[in-house]
Amino acid sequence: MRAIAVSAFRAEPCLVEVPKPGPGAGEVRVKVEYAALNPLDWQTADGAPGEAVPHVFPLVLGTDFAGRVDMIGSGDNTFRVGDPVFGRVTAPPLGRCGAYGEYVCVPQDSPIALVPPGVPLQVAAALPSAGATATQILTSTAVRSGLSLLVIGATGGVGSFLTQLAAARGTAVVAAVRGDEGRRMKALGATATVDTTSGPEALEAAVRDLYPGGVDALVDLVSTDTASFASYAALVREGGVAVTTRGVAAPPGIAWADFRLAPTAAVLDELASAVARGELAVPIDMELPLEKAPQALAQNRAGGARGKTVFAV
Numbered sequence: 001m002r003a004i005a006v007s008a009f010r011a012e013p014c015l016v017e018v019p020k021p022g023p024g025a026g027e028v029r030v031k032v033e034y035a036a037l038n039p040l041d042w043q044t045a046d047g048a049p050g051e052a053v054p055h056v057f058p059l060v061l062g063t064d065f066a067g068r069v070d071m072i073g074s075g076d077n078t079f080r081v082g083d084p085v086f087g088r089v090t091a092p093p094l095g096r097c098g099a100y101g102e103y104v105c106v107p108q109d110s111p112i113a114l115v116p117p118g119v120p121l122q123v124a125a126a127l128p129s130a131g132a133t134a135t136q137i138l139t140s141t142a143v144r145s146g147l148s149l150l151v152i153g154a155t156g157g158v159g160s161f162l163t164q165l166a167a168a169r170g171t172a173v174v175a176a177v178r179g180d181e182g183r184r185m186k187a188l189g190a191t192a193t194v195d196t197t198s199g200p201e202a203l204e205a206a207v208r209d210l211y212p213g214g215v216d217a218l219v220d221l222v223s224t225d226t227a228s229f230a231s232y233a234a235l236v237r238e239g240g241v242a243v244t245t246r247g248v249a250a251p252p253g254i255a256w257a258d259f260r261l262a263p264t265a266a267v268l269d270e271l272a273s274a275v276a277r278g279e280l281a282v283p284i285d286m287e288l289p290l291e292k293a294p295q296a297l298a299q300n301r302a303g304g305a306r307g308k309t310v311f312a313v
């Protein structure tokens with residue numbers, strides 16, 4: 001089957017032929033129709049998981065997929081051949097199955113769920129990692145109790161879902177972005193948008209203007225060093241919380257959370273149902289053929305994401 005894979009960590013992703021995987025006990029095999037790009041995909045190619053994580057080469061990239069069940073392994077099962085499903089490939093070893101391949105095998109008890117009627121497969125493919133991250137930040141961290149939320153990097157995949165879900169629960173979202181994105185962010189529910197290219201002073205002035213005592217919560221999707229994270233966290237009120245999705249250590253003296261995604265099928269069900277009800281928009285920026293994934297990964301690494309990129313497999 002066709003797949004986008006790396007032959008070693010830090011090698012260039014490229015189109016390869018790999019054997020079609022067969023479902024083991026308790027697994028389903030899915031004929032992938034769409035995969036979605038997440039920064040995790042190029043971070044994995046770059047070797048971020050580390051040698052200690054069980055992996056195989058060629059390592060097929062990609063976690064988020066949508067398609068149809070095409071074969072069922074032995075044992076109990078909850079799915080039928082032909083079911084439209086979407087989910088995340090999480091079972092080890094890394095790279096045996098990846099969403100950037102024509103088929104994936106996934107345990108039935110992993111994050112995989114039915115695509116509800118009326119939700120297109122490319123929309124479902126764009127949901128799992130970014131949507132579940134936004135959902136779980138709002139349910140599993142102290143951000144849930146905040147009335148005001150500053151999001152750094154709000155124009156990307158996670159930020160687009162987080163802005164909508166936070167706004168829907170009545171939280172005022174200040175979207176920190178690069179560029180003139182006010183209209184886009186307002187449509188997603190942000191109450192204010194600040195362009196960070198004007199420098200940290202402009203962001204600080206805008207936040208202090210709206211919230212003189214500081215915002216209740218910060219979600220920083222961007223900073224990769226403690227100094228940058230700390231400068232944004234300084235805009236959080238005393239007793240508030242700062243969350244990083246980038247594993248950055250916070251300076252002493254602030255309440256913070258190093259968020260780690262732990263998606264479940266229930267969270268995926270919740271997200272897809274919200275889409276089916278018209279309560280959650282899935283901003284798909286680009287739909288590309290799978291062959292374009294190497295270029296799209298390089299582009300995402302350089303920045304500029306506006307919502308989600310999906311690949312037709």
Ligand SMILES: NC(=O)c1ccc[n+]([C@@H]2O[C@H](COP(=O)([O-])OP(=O)(O)OC[C@H]3O[C@@H](n4cnc5c(N)ncnc54)[C@H](OP(=O)(O)O)[C@@H]3O)[C@@H](O)[C@H]2O)c1
Pocket residue numbers: 038039040043129130133152153154155156157158159176177178179196221222244245246247259260261300302303304305306307
């Ligand atoms: N820990 C976890 O479990 C977990 C889960 C999900 C995601 N993550 C991580 O969280 C990060 C965000 O994920 P994502 O899916 O949202 O990525 P994404 O879709 O690539 O979006 C990132 C966004 O940040 C914007 N940005 C970059 N630098 C900025 C700055 N200085 N000021 C304002 N905006 C800025 C980018 O646009 P511009 O470049 O145009 O500014 C882009 O819109 C990734 O690094 C991902 O790996 C971690």
